Amino acid sequence: MKSQILIGCGSNLKNPLFQISKALHLLSAKTYITLYATSPIYITEPLGYKKQADFFNCVVSIKTRIKAHSLLKTLLNIENKMGRTRLFKNAPRVIDLDLLLFRHEKKIIPRLPHLSLPHPEMLHRKFVLQPISDLNTYIKIPGKRALYYYLKKTYNQEIKKSHKKIRLPFKSLCRTPR
Numbered sequence: 001m002k003s004q005i006l007i008g009c010g011s012n013l014k015n016p017l018f019q020i021s022k023a024l025h026l027l028s029a030k031t032y033i034t035l036y037a038t039s040p041i042y043i044t045e046p047l048g049y050k051k052q053a054d055f056f057n058c059v060v061s062i063k064t065r066i067k068a069h070s071l072l073k074t075l076l077n078i079e080n081k082m083g084r085t086r087l088f089k090n091a092p093r094v095i096d097l098d099l100l101l102f103r104h105e106k107k108i109i110p111r112l113p114h115l116s117l118p119h120p121e122m123l124h125r126k127f128v129l130q131p132i133s134d135l136n137t138y139i140k141i142p143g144k145r146a147l148y149y150y151l152k153k154t155y156n157q158e159i160k161k162s163h164k165k166i167r168l169p170f171k172s173l174c175r176t177p178r
Contacts, residue, residue, distance in 0.1 A: 004061070004101055004102075004103040004136075004139065004140075005061065005062050005063065005064060005071070005099075005101065005102050005103070006059055006060070006061055006062075006099075006100040006101040006102075006132060006135075007027075007059065007060045007062060007075065007097055007098065007099060007100060008057065008058075008059055008096070008097070008098040008100050008119070008122070008128050008131075009023055009024070009057065009058050009059070009060060009095070009096070009097055010055050010056065010057040010058075010093070010095075010096040010098075010127075011023075011055065011056055011093065011094060011095050011096065012046065012052060012053045012054060012055040012056065012092050012093065013053070013092050013093060013094045014094050016053075016055070016056035017041065017056060017162075017164055017166050019082065019094050019095050020041070020056060020058060020095070020166050021166040021167045021168070022082065022095075023078055023082060023095050023097060024038070024060065024166065024168060026078045026081065026082070027060070027062070027074075027078065030074060032064055032065050032066050033062055033063070033064045033066075033071075033074070034062060034063045034064070035060060035061075035062055035168070036060075036061040036062055036063055037060070037061040037135050038058055038059070038060045038061070038135075038166070038168065039058045039059045039060070039130075039131030039132070039134040039135050040058065040131065040134055040161055040162065041056050041057070041058050041161070041162040041164060041165070041166060042056070042057050042058065042127050042130060042131060042159045042160065042161055042162065043055070043056055043057075043159065043160045043161075043162050044057060044126075044127040044157075044158070044159045044160075045158065046090065046092075047090055047125075048089060048090030049088070049089075049090040049091060049092075052091075052092040053092065055127070056162065057127045057128070057131065057159075058131055058166070059100065059128065059131035059132050059134075059135060061135055061136075068099065068102040068115060068117060069115060071099060071102065072099050072114075072115050075097040075098075075099060076097075078095070078097060079095055079096070079097055082094055082095045083095075084096070098119055098122075098128075099115065099117065099119065100117075100118060100119040100122050100128065100132070101117065101118050101119070101122075101141065101142075102117050103142060117142075118141055118142060118143075118144065123141070123144065123150040124150075124153075124154065125154070125157070126151070126154035126157035126159050127157070127159050129147065129150055129151045129154060130151065130159060132147060133147055133148070133151055
């Protein structure tokens with residue numbers, strides 16, 4: 001995979017599978033974004049605030065010709081369009097789109113104002129690491145150890161692979177690994 005741009009998708013409100021599917025459709029509708037692959041869906045207990053429904057999560061690999069800041073702005077606009085409200089940290093949400101990794105070939109995008117890449121929390125979350133591993137076991141995380149090292153450290157975090165699938169955008173090149 002020449003381009004490594006990864007987006008974490010999560011939801012636990014208003015039919016989470018539908019919300020993730022809708023977000024992917026909105027992403028693929030952008031002329032400057034092509035969905036490349038999506039991981040299986042994983043179901044996880046909420047972090048922090050526990051009095052809420054379980055989350056459905058996946059990771060999507062995309063290709064784009066825009067810069068990291070512009071992509072982040074696009075993700076935030078999609079969240080707003082879908083009704084995301086930020087009441088407090090770890091609150092329930094209709095959609096959460098996190099820019100996890102943004103790398104074109106050998107050019108690495110460093111920390112930028114309001115944007116840290118790779119995503120600072122991704123290496124501690126099995127619900128992010130396992131889907132990334134499903135997409136590419138040998139992925140290189142800029143400035144970090146191999147993915148399996150971090151995945152091994154999250155052994156105590158429980159996640160469950162969902163047997164349900166999301167509806168993928170028809171026009172995308174998107175594939176789902178087995």
